[in-house]
Amino acid sequence: MKIFFPHDSVRPQQSELINDIVKALHEGKTLVANAPTGIGKTASSIAPALSFAIQNNLKVFFLTPKSSQHEIAIQTVKMMNEKFGLKIKAIDLVGKGKMCIHPLVSHVGAGFYEACNSAKKSGKCVFYSNTKGSTKKQKADALKRKSDVLTQYGNSYDKIKNACFVKELCPYEVTIEMIRGANLVICDYFHIFNDEIRQGILGQAGITLGECILIVDEAHNLPKRVRDMLSTTLKAEDLKKAQDEAKTIADEDAMKALDEIILEFSSLVNNIPFGEAEAVLDPDSILPLRLLAKKKLDLLEDAASVFMNKINKENSFLLASAVFLHTLCQQKKHTLHMVERQKNSLRVSIYPLDPSELTADVFKKSASAVLMSGTLTPLDMYADILGIEDFVLKEYTSPFPKENCLNLFVDRTTTKYTERNSAQYDEIASIITMTTAIVPGNSIVFFPSFEILKVIEPRLGIGRKVLIQEKLMSQEKKSRLVSDFKALGRGFGGVLLAVSGGSIAEGVDFPGENLRCAIIVGIPFAKVSFQSKALIDFYEKKFHKGWDYAYNAPAINRAVQAAGRVIRTESDRGVCIFLDKRFSEPMYKKFFPKNFSAITTGSPEELVKKFKF
Numbered sequence: 001m002k003i004f005f006p007h008d009s010v011r012p013q014q015s016e017l018i019n020d021i022v023k024a025l026h027e028g029k030t031l032v033a034n035a036p037t038g039i040g041k042t043a044s045s046i047a048p049a050l051s052f053a054i055q056n057n058l059k060v061f062f063l064t065p066k067s068s069q070h071e072i073a074i075q076t077v078k079m080m081n082e083k084f085g086l087k088i089k090a091i092d093l094v095g096k097g098k099m100c101i102h103p104l105v106s107h108v109g110a111g112f113y114e115a116c117n118s119a120k121k122s123g124k125c126v127f128y129s130n131t132k133g134s135t136k137k138q139k140a141d142a143l144k145r146k147s148d149v150l151t152q153y154g155n156s157y158d159k160i161k162n163a164c165f166v167k168e169l170c171p172y173e174v175t176i177e178m179i180r181g182a183n184l185v186i187c188d189y190f191h192i193f194n195d196e197i198r199q200g201i202l203g204q205a206g207i208t209l210g211e212c213i214l215i216v217d218e219a220h221n222l223p224k225r226v227r228d229m230l231s232t233t234l235k236a237e238d239l240k241k242a243q244d245e246a247k248t249i250a251d252e253d254a255m256k257a258l259d260e261i262i263l264e265f266s267s268l269v270n271n272i273p274f275g276e277a278e279a280v281l282d283p284d285s286i287l288p289l290r291l292l293a294k295k296k297l298d299l300l301e302d303a304a305s306v307f308m309n310k311i312n313k314e315n316s317f318l319l320a321s322a323v324f325l326h327t328l329c330q331q332k333k334h335t336l337h338m339v340e341r342q343k344n345s346l347r348v349s350i351y352p353l354d355p356s357e358l359t360a361d362v363f364k365k366s367a368s369a370v371l372m373s374g375t376l377t378p379l380d381m382y383a384d385i386l387g388i389e390d391f392v393l394k395e396y397t398s399p400f401p402k403e404n405c406l407n408l409f410v411d412r413t414t415t416k417y418t419e420r421n422s423a424q425y426d427e428i429a430s431i432i433t434m435t436t437a438i439v440p441g442n443s444i445v446f447f448p449s450f451e452i453l454k455v456i457e458p459r460l461g462i463g464r465k466v467l468i469q470e471k472l473m474s475q476e477k478k479s480r481l482v483s484d485f486k487a488l489g490r491g492f493g494g495v496l497l498a499v500s501g502g503s504i505a506e507g508v509d510f511p512g513e514n515l516r517c518a519i520i521v522g523i524p525f526a527k528v529s530f531q532s533k534a535l536i537d538f539y540e541k542k543f544h545k546g547w548d549y550a551y552n553a554p555a556i557n558r559a560v561q562a563a564g565r566v567i568r569t570e571s572d573r574g575v576c577i578f579l580d581k582r583f584s585e586p587m588y589k590k591f592f593p594k595n596f597s598a599i600t601t602g603s604p605e606e607l608v609k610k611f612k613f
């Protein structure tokens with residue numbers, strides 16, 4: 001099979017990945033690939049998948065957790081087209097909320113989909129009417145209006161959005177129509193893993209999952225993203241406000257239904273033991289509310305629609321209540337329900353435990369799939385958690401010279417809860433102070449939590465500029481913090497105190513002089529909560545690996561992600577210090593990638609001093 005690889009040369013690791021993908025495509029399997037930074041995953045996956053798809057009349061879906069990762073996929077296709085004179089058609093599909101140009105609906109947060117549906121149904125969205133039309137003449141007009149835009153493949157979504165704005169068309173609906181003619185759809189996870197959205201998209205395109213090749217980028221995010229997709233929360237006061245809304249439209253049936261729902265909802269407080277603030281609801285406790293929701297849901301959805309049209313609002317508490325009850329009715333088999341007592345209110349949350357209830361079927365029915373990430377270990381855990389059956393697991397080596405990175409496990413300290421004390425914190429602070437002083441440039445210290453950051457920060461004696469990530473920092477402030485820190489790298493160097501698992505640890509690139517050293521203080525375990533305990537119990541029952549799958553492996557993954565900020569290009573050199581004696585213990589060490597190696601030491605300063613940055 002000819003592979004339309006966009007670059008002039010293929011690195012050995014790329015060639016290995018491409019060959020494995022081709023094999024998986026031919027066998028209809030799912031390749032679960034741990035492919036470190038620098039391999040060039042986007043080109044190495046899109047090129048063979050598209051080459052195969054074109055020859056077999058299939059479509060490729062490139063799924064990412066963030067739309068910021070779409071541009072590189074668009075550019076890859078452009079390069080393929082230019083190099084081989086091809087006419088591969090790619091489209092950039094983002095969330096409907098981001099595409100929407102309706103002056104009111106586009107500002108709706110939660111409940112956006114219902115608001116959009118309501119605007120469409122009531123004919124209040126002119127952009128939708130212009131795109132679809134209902135009479136024969138309107139449909140013909142719509143086709144004329146769309147004709148220019150429908151051919152604009154290979155553009156980012158904002159360009160399509162602008163073109164639609166000029167023509168007064170709904171950008172989302174137009175993009176969905178373009179899928180029919182596209183070879184590659186670059187979109188978010190939820191476009192495929194949300195049943196309703198996927199069925200809508202594939203239905204419009206006139207294809208089945210069996211005609212789709214799925215590439216899941218940064219796939220370590222998939223289990224959590226799928227759980228988040230199905231999670232929701234409602235407060236008792238939202239139901240009361242929904243009742244007020246029903247009153248304003250004189251909908252007595254909705255008011256009565258809400259009376260019953262509020263009564264049932266409020267009775268859940270009895271499940272909270274005396275002196276406690278929250279409790280897990282067993283299936284029998286939540287059942288009456290679910291049965292009631294099934295009976296009253298249509299009524300509330302209609303009332304929400306009438307209310308929003310009458311008041312000319314695109315969001316409402318009636319709508320929020322209906323969304324919650326809808327999720328409750330649709331709930332998956334393994335779901336955690338929580339009730340929390342708040343100041344003067346009560347909150348009920350729905351938290352699904354098993355992402356495979358959505359993902360297993362998708363992977364089974366797709367033509368083939370590739371899951372890839374630089375932190376997808378242990379691979380078999382991801383295959384288990386996502387319910388993938390016919391899979392190939394593979395770990396690739398880093399294309400960067402091994403000697404460029406010095407990994408150290410420091411076995412002198414720990415942040416283990418039972419061993420936390422003042423002397424331990426002093427010791428950690430002293431190692432941070434000494435090693436960052438030796439590093440000729442920028443260092444980041446990743447703490448397992450803001451609480452530990454706060455305890456250790458006053459004990460540090462760093463003689464350079466120190467910047468600190470704060471707990472509730474706006475995106476704008478965080479971006480400024482990162483750029484200020486990067487600027488320090490061009491001079492004498494500074495130290496950034498941040499947390500593992502946050503957006504700095506997982507979403508920011510620090511190539512070259514931007515970062516020379518990362519210190520990971522402690523193992524960044526998730527906070528123990530009812531949710532994490534339920535997840536541990538669930539995976540213990542399902543795989544006898546509760547602690548490993550729900551607690552230990554994700555924590556090591558966070559540590560590896562944070563350390564991964566240091567080496568971003570072939571010429572980067574730097575040091576990663578894992579500052580906790582537990583990192584070198586077999587029960588945690590086994591979750592590091594197979595090709596990872598580290599020196600265990602009690603004196604990191606000595607080795608850092610000798611390292612040639």
Ligand code: SF4
Nearest residue numbers: 100102116125128170
């Ligand atoms: S149909 Fe399109 S433009 Fe109209 S509200 Fe929905 S997303 Fe927005």
